[in-house]
Amino acid sequence: MLDHRLIRENPALVEEKLSVRGIKLNLSPLHKLTLSIKNKDIELSNLQSESNKISKLIGSYYHNQEDSSVFDINELKRKGNNLKTEISKLEQIKRDLNKQIIDEISKLPNFPSQNTPAGTDERQNIELRKWGDTSNKKNIKSHWDIGEKLNLFDTKRTSRISKSRFITLIGNGARLERALINFMLDSHYKNGYLELMPPALVNTESLRGSGQLPKFSNESFKCHEDDLWLSPTAEVPLTAFHKDEIINPKLLPLKYVAYSPCFRREAGSYGRDTKGLIRLHQFNKVEIYWYSHPDQSEEAHSQITSDAENILQELDLPYRVVDICAGDLGFSSSRTFDLEVWLPSSHTYREISSCSNCLDFQARRSSIRTKIDNKTTFLHTLNGSGLAIGRTMAAILENGQQDDGTVKIPDVLIPYFGSSLIKSN
RNA sequence: GGAGAGGUGGCCGAGUGGUUGAAGGCGCAGCACUGGAAAUGCUGUAUAGGGGCAACUCUAUCGAGGGUUCGAAUCCCUCUCUCUCCGCCA
Incomplete structure (x- = not known):
């Protein structure tokens, strides 16, 4: 606010x-x-x-x-x-x-930062850097083709269970999902993040506090009976965690990591990304979150972004970092760096993490403060995906695919997954 | 779901109608003592919004919303949350 x-x-x-x-x-x-x-x-x-x-x-x-x-x-x-x-x-x-x-x-969004590039839509986003090898390979298959061949997930049956845009992970698919969650949580833990496992249902005030409401009520599933919502991202409970508190400046920055399922209605996305793991009503995500001293949030923003990048590098997935322009910026953010992972089947980079500095915007909405020189001041909040699990799996399947139809598992994941290759279930 | 007990400042905890924005403690900040620290002592320390160059001053806030009263942290009603016991249950 x-x-x-x-x-x-x-x-x-x-x-x-x-x-x-x-x-x-x-x-x-x-x-x-x-x-x-x-x-x-x-x-x-x-x-x-x-x-x-x-x-x-x-x-x-x-x-x-x-x-x-x-x-x-x-x-x-x-x-x-x-x-x-x-x-x-x-x-x-x-x-x-x-x-x-x-x-x-x-209803008013946050001010874009001085440093946020000018522009009206994603075409004016600025690529800051690239990492990894995206050289052309032959006979590249999409991750949904690979998934189907190896029987890693199912959408047809799942539409009977719930509806379209939901998925059931099977066997090695489910194991890989679980391995990714654990790997990411451990990795962030080693970087000094405190792990939280927040509720998936949140109240209206929490959604308002992080900026999802009042403007985007269409984007979240609501349980009308109980006045609760299915959280679209762990950013919501992570912001609300310290609502109405005055945090001792000595404790700053507070760094949290949380795994959570995320639920989004994806209203208005009919026909887009209908196949595979890219756009689902329910997906898993590991989120990293900082409560920062107001004077240090810009530095914190670089750090949280590089902590998210670190996961992609450890997984050896090619990606680029994009500075989001003012017109494409999220409601609560003043500056956002998107991490986009390379998906060779479509020859594109796809968003896999969004690292935002919200300054005091969420802190004011949620009344989260600290003391500076004995004056009570709103602190700054920053959030980043670290990372979206489903999209990470898609990237691993596509980038790790081999001519014999198996998929190579990144080295760091082998202890978690229990094998260096994904073969058919 | 049934019964009961509670919600007071950064934290703990007094306070049942009239200068109580709220004792006391902890924490925090400053000062003194010290070679330095610990311990100790003194002082200060809620939040929001007005007015004033300032000293300062006015208003609101004791879970939320109503009510009684000239006056409510204190009495009444509704809601909400937490805790304990019983029931049910992963």
Whole structure:
């Protein structure tokens, strides 16, 4: 969430900063609301002050058994009563205004960073670096063909179990998924991350706090009976974990890693990536997350990105790093580096991790603070996939495929998987 | 699902109608003592929003929302969360 004071004091600046995302905003209605609530606030606190004075006067009378001729108690009570009705009227008005303001501000995305490239869509994203060998190989098969041949997963039966865009992993497929999760968790643990295993169902407030709501309610599955949602990413519970806390600056940065299943409705993606492991309603992901001192979040951003990259390098998967342009930036992020893994069958890089610096945007929404020079300040949050498991499996299948139809397992994964090759189940 | 007990500041924990924003302790910060540290002592230390150059000052906040009252952490109602016991259950 943006600072409402900034909207009150300089709406033009807010419009300008958000315009680089390609959104045209007219904040003047919201601006007027913020001004009028300020006026109501002043008026209200004057009335409350007066009311408090009267109460104290009456209190001192009862306490000291003062001569009632100094003031008329009943007259004072009458006055207090009148003030009370005025106050409650004003409070109601203020509550309504406040709700409107919060609703509107919650819909505004984060400011892109100074360093975020300009641009309106993904074509203006900037490739920062590449890693690994993407040289052409012959007879490359897609990961879904490989998966089908080796019987690693099933979609047809699964559509009977639930519906399309779900998958059942089978045998070596399931083992590989499990191996990847464990390998990634262990790897991040060695880099100083504390492992959390959060719930998959989260409440509305948690989704709001990390920025998935109110704008993207279509993207998540909801359990209406219980007012809970299936979490679309562990970023949600990881943000909410320290909600409403003031964190001792000595403890910063806090670094967490969490495995979680992720659930996304993928509304509006009909026909896209219908085959394979790329776009599913349910997938597994290992997420890394930092709570950072505000002065150090830029450094933290480089570090969290390289921690995610490290996984790809250990798995020997070719990838590139892309600096996401303002128009393509996620709602809560001010700067995002995407890691894109090489998928030789389609001769493309596909997103496998998104490492974002949200600055104080999520921290303000979730009220997560720290102390700097004895002043309470919102801290910064950063998140990154480390990595999306399904897409990692797709990349391993495609990059490790061999002429005889088997798939070579990356060395680091052998102890987890228990074999250096995937053969047919 | 049934019964009961609770939710107070960064943390623990007093506080049942009137200067209580809240004792005490811990933690934290500063100062003193020290060669340095530990221990000790002193001082300070909630959050948000107004006003003021500032000292300072006003308002709100004791799980949330209502109610009673001139006045509520304290009394009443609703909700919510946590804990204990019983039941059920991986």
